[in-house]
Amino acid sequence: MILILGSVLRLLTTMSIWLWFIGHIICLSAQAFLRNPVTKLASNWFGDKERSMATAVGIVSGPLGLFVSMIMIVIMFDDKDKESPFYGGNSVDVSTSRFNNFITINSIMTIAMVIPALIFIRDKPPSPPSMIATKPRPV
Numbered sequence: 001m002i003l004i005l006g007s008v009l010r011l012l013t014t015m016s017i018w019l020w021f022i023g024h025i026i027c028l029s030a031q032a033f034l035r036n037p038v039t040k041l042a043s044n045w046f047g048d049k050e051r052s053m054a055t056a057v058g059i060v061s062g063p064l065g066l067f068v069s070m071i072m073i074v075i076m077f078d079d080k081d082k083e084s085p086f087y088g089g090n091s092v093d094v095s096t097s098r099f100n101n102f103i104t105i106n107s108i109m110t111i112a113m114v115i116p117a118l119i120f121i122r123d124k125p126p127s128p129p130s131m132i133a134t135k136p137r138p139v
Contacts, residue, residue: 001118002026002027002029002030002033003027003030003034003110003114004110004111004114004115005023005026006023006024006025006026006027006028006029006030007023007027007107007108007110007111007114008023008107008111009022009023009026010023010024010027010103010106010107011023011103011104011107011108013099013100013103013104014100020103027110031062034062035059035062038055038058038059039055039058041054041058042054042055042058044124044125045125069106072102072105072106073102076098076101076102077095077098077102
């Protein structure tokens with residue numbers, strides 16, 4: 001939910017750059033909740049043979065998202081918009097438009113990936129993944 005709130009605020013970049021800034025801070029603060037529970041999620045949901053692969057996928061997903069974002073930046077931004085104001089109008093307007101497009105695409109992708117997770121992910125698996133998971137843990 002925190003990630004969706006931050007992404008929606010980032011979508012409002014045309015209203016104010018401060019809304020983007022606040023939305024970006026909210027999205028960054030949500031990362032702490034996404035990175036820390038990877039090993040607990042893998043141990044609760046996956047068996048002994050799948051646990052290492054699930055942990056690896058969970059840990060690599062963050063840098064993979066950054067990689068996709070960096071590829072989008074390279075594709076959407078180029079040096080032509082800062083070289084000549086005669087190339088497609090005012091260079092500031094072109095840069096601002098590209099920035100708004102980048103944030104819009106990035107935020108929509110984030111929301112599109114988080115909503116199915118909110119709908120389909122449950123707290124506990126239907127059956128314990130291993131024998132050790134059936135034993136109660138001391139508090």
